[in-house]
Amino acid sequence: MAGGDEVLNSPVALRAIESRHGPFRRTSVKPYSRVFQALDGRSLLKVYIGIDPAGRRSRELEAIRGGCRHGLSVPTVLGTGFDGESAWTVFQLLPGRPCTVETLPGLREYLDRILALSGRLHRPVTGLAPGPGWMPHHSDPFTQRGFLLRQLSPRCRLLPWWAELAELLAPIDSHPVVRLHGDLKPEHLLVDGDWLHVVDWEASGRGPAVADHADVAFHLARDLIYGGLPHRQLPEDVIRRLVLSGSVLAWRLLLWLDRRRPEDITLVPPGLIRQLAALNRPIATWALLAQTISSLRARGVPR
Missing domain, CATH: 3.90.1200 (Aminoglycoside 3'-phosphotransferase; Chain: A, domain 2)
Structure with missing residues (x-):
């Protein structure tokens, strides 16, 4: 994954994510997140950085679960976790x-x-x-x-x-x-x-x-x-x-x-x-x- 060292501190964590969902290429850089798309087009890796990465990850997962219960079309979570000072989630890539x-x-x-x-x-x-x-x-x-x-x-x-x-x-x-x-x-x-x-x-x-x-x-x-x-x-x-x-x-x-x-x-x-x-x-x-x-x-x- 290009630029992986700047968003995930552990090469072991990066290899584990990519072995299941990657490899990835970076698609966007925002002040508090980095987004990567799998080369096969099936998933997105979002890395939360900066302000309260763990909290933002938790809030996103809570809302996705709640949105699904309320009949909204929201991303499917394929994997999620922490790595040092950052947190991450892999989502199924939605069409549209x-x-x-x-x-x-x-x-x-x-x-x-x-x-x-x-x-x-x-x-x-x-x-x-x-x-x-x-x-x-x-x-x-x-x-x-x-x-x-x-x-x-x-x-x-x-x-x-x-x-x-x-x-x-x-x-x-x-x-x-x-x-x-x-x-x-x-x-x-x-x-x-x-x-x-x-x-x-x-x-x-x-x-x-x-x-x-x-x-x-x-x-x-x-x-x-x-x-x-x-x-x-x-x-x-x-x-x-x-x-x-x-x-x-x-x-x-x-x-x-x-x-x-x-x-x-x-x-x-x-x-x-x-x-x-x-x-x-x-x-x-x-x-x-x-x-x-x-x-x-x-x-x-x-x-």
């Missing part, structure tokens, strides 16, 4: 094409798929507590906003906007708690004829449905802007289909910046969080989000 937002028909199809998935996934569950993963734990101390704020790094508590963000997120404490995918974007939805396969569940959690909707809106804006696509020409009916909470969108934007370069989180324009939270109009909220991402891209923030 990723959704796209590069054309207006593709964008409409993508939102149709998202809303249908939301209808099945975001069903309130009595007694479900907010927190990471789909399985509640007795140690979960979270409110809805506490669950979102906990995902930001500790350094954010020292920044001028922290108290304001916590205040503006307070209304979501009254929202129903639902099961979340946690990272909804086009490449995580695979269309296979009449089937929709949903992949990449490592950010799964239990919280307000608007958090998943914020993921959709944020990734849509970022993908269009960083892809050089005409985000300003989106028809109003497309934008109105997005369920937008300005305060949760602000949180999602900050989460992105917090996980880029150390200095990027300091680039938040003064007053932005309150501006987004106050709009309550999809068109205006979308415009401000897109304007902000465009400005951050111009200042060198990596995708």
